Amino acid sequence: MSHIHIDVKDVCFGYxxxxxxxxxxxxxxxxxDSIGIIGANGAxxxxxxxxxxxxxxxxxxxxxxxxxxxxKDTLRHIREKIGYVFQDxxxxxxxxxxxxxxxxxxxNYGLPESEVEKRVNNALEMVNVTHLADRPIxxxxxxxxxxxxxxxxxxxxxxxxxxxxxxxxxxxRNRRNLISILNSFEHLKIIASHDIDFIKQTCSRTILMxxxxxxxxxxxKDIIGNEQLLLENGL
Amino acid sequence: xxxIEGAIxxxxxxxxxxxxxxxxxxxxxxxxxxxxxxxxxxxxxxxxTDINGLLSMILYPVLIFITAELDLKMCxxxxxxxxxxxxxxxxxxxxxxxxxxxxxxxVGITRGMITMVTLIIKGVFTVLAAYILIASxxxxxxxxxLRMLHVPKIFVTLILLIYRYxxxxxxxxxxxxxxxxxxxxxxxxxxxKAWGSLAGLILLRAMDRAxxxxxxxxxxxxxxxxxxENSTQLCGNDWIYLISLSALILFLRxxxxxxxxxxxxxx
Numbered sequence: 300m301s302h303i304h305i306d307v308k309d310v311c312f313g314y315x316x317x318x319x320x321x322x323x324x325x326x327x328x329x330x331x332d333s334i335g336i337i338g339a340n341g342a343x344x345x346x347x348x349x350x351x352x353x354x355x356x357x358x359x360x361x362x363x364x365x366x367x368x369x370x371k372d373t374l375r376h377i378r379e380k381i382g383y384v385f386q387d388x389x390x391x392x393x394x395x396x397x398x399x400x401x402x403x404x405x406x407n408y409g410l411p412e413s414e415v416e417k418r419v420n421n422a423l424e425m426v427n428v429t430h431l432a433d434r435p436i437x438x439x440x441x442x443x444x445x446x447x448x449x450x451x452x453x454x455x456x457x458x459x460x461x462x463x464x465x466x467x468x469x470x471x472r473n474r475r476n477l478i479s480i481l482n483s484f485e486h487l488k489i490i491a492s493h494d495i496d497f498i499k500q501t502c503s504r505t506i507l508m509x510x511x512x513x514x515x516x517x518x519x520k521d522i523i524g525n526e527q528l529l530l531e532n533g534l
Numbered sequence: 535x536x537x538i539e540g541a542i543x544x545x546x547x548x549x550x551x552x553x554x555x556x557x558x559x560x561x562x563x564x565x566x567x568x569x570x571x572x573x574x575x576x577x578x579x580x581x582x583t584d585i586n587g588l589l590s591m592i593l594y595p596v597l598i599f600i601t602a603e604l605d606l607k608m609c610x611x612x613x614x615x616x617x618x619x620x621x622x623x624x625x626x627x628x629x630x631x632x633x634x635x636x637x638x639x640x641v642g643i644t645r646g647m648i649t650m651v652t653l654i655i656k657g658v659f660t661v662l663a664a665y666i667l668i669a670s671x672x673x674x675x676x677x678x679x680l681r682m683l684h685v686p687k688i689f690v691t692l693i694l695l696i697y698r699y700x701x702x703x704x705x706x707x708x709x710x711x712x713x714x715x716x717x718x719x720x721x722x723x724x725x726x727k728a729w730g731s732l733a734g735l736i737l738l739r740a741m742d743r744a745x746x747x748x749x750x751x752x753x754x755x756x757x758x759x760x761x762x763e764n765s766t767q768l769c770g771n772d773w774i775y776l777i778s779l780s781a782l783i784l785f786l787r788x789x790x791x792x793x794x795x796x797x798x799x800x801x
Binding site (some may be wrong): 339352354378379383385387389390392393394395398399402403407408421435437451452 | 546549552553640672674697698743744747749750751752753754755757759
């Protein structure tokens with residue numbers, strides 16, 4: 300297996316040409332890293348994650364996932380390697396039942412039916428929601444939807460997991476459950492959140508963003524321990 | 535439950551119905567789609583005054599409703615908006631075509647009346663056939679079957695996404711109208727002054743959510759094709775269903791069942 304890593308170099312991006320939402324973003328993430336991206340609302344965290352998975356490709360600079368540049372003609376390869384969990388689980392889940400939704404990606408990648416079934420069962424087991432397999436999506440609670448949306452990307456067996464505000468709208472028990480599940484994953488994880496406590500419990504490295512720029516990067520305990528730094532950057 | 539919530543609930547109920555574990559749900563969507571096409575084609579092919587022959591086509595929906603245990607009452611409830619529209623189609627025929635064909639007592643029955651009834655029956659049968667299809671097959675399966683019939687990818691994707699977006703749109707409408715009602719407790723409905731901004735916002739929010747769903751589909755390998763391994767395999771039951779139902783429909787086209795039964799009784 301190739302060495303799993305993401306290389307982001309001097310990335311600038313704006314939704315319109317006059318104003319950049321991201322300015323000169325550079326960082327490196329390698330295998331087994333667990334990186335938290337923290338920042339106030341509008342800091343550019345979600346946009347950065349969307350760039351990593353190729354939802355926007357018209358950026359300046361370069362993003363490489365295992366040496367493959369993120370650009371229109373490589374999106375299929377990139378998306379096989381990266382699983383992206385949306386902030387809003389409602390948008391992530393669109394099939395009728397949990398099983399069908401989790402099977403959507405492996406089936407779309409043309410895997411044999413037996414392999415699809417195996418992957419679905421594995422993914423559901425990994426997030427402890429096997430009992431929900433045949434339940435209609437609209438009958439799930441917020442916490443269950445979050446876990447199922449993680450299962451939908453685990454069934455792709457990605458090397459890298461990106462999560463956008465995973466702790467939003469979770470009650471304390473579901474939050475604890477999610478933290479322990481995330482900590483059991485050996486994937487390269489990048490989690491964008493303004494839930495500092497959640498990042499503290501799930502990530503070893505943290506990138507602090509403000510106004511579309513990286514303010515600082517380092518060990519989570521150092522950055523989150525610096526109250527003054529957090530206050531200055533709207534956290 | 536508000537009307538919008540009711541509509542969302544109906545869509546979910548139809549989804550749940552299509553996912554049930556009945557024999558008809560287990561059939562390959564392609565054979566159900568083909569039988570539906572054949573049935574609709576045959577129903578439409580009847581002459582505009584051939585009520586007698588047309589009525590015998592009721593056997594297919596009756597047979598499926600009974601054997602697949604579909605709830606007719608629920609079906610009529612769900613079709614309550616469509617059926618009156620279907621009936622409207624031929625409403626003006628009696629005014630345009632006044633040629634008297636026969637007398638029922640002293641009342642002259644015109645050609646227009648007959649064609650109106652025929653049109654209504656054709657419409658109702660067509661809608662029932664479509665209902666049987668969507669009550670027994672998930673939208674993804676129907677789209678998969680359409681692709682197998684080489685319907686253009688763009689058209690199939692459009693059907694799939696519209697179906698998804700209808701729910702999203704209704705959810706957004708529900709949220710917005712609830713938010714409005716909570717801040718205007720003494721008002722009935724929505725003031726016309728707010729219609730413009732509300733409609734614009736609903737549209738924008740529904741579009742946002744729709745693009746998020748589409749992104750989610752693309753991130754999981756969707757490119758408009760349905761690539762399930764077993765998507766092309768028909769099994770024995772599928773062939774039996776396709777052949778027997780097609781034969782029945784063709785038989786009903788050329789043998790007027792009610793006339794035949796009537797003659798037998800008279801003899």
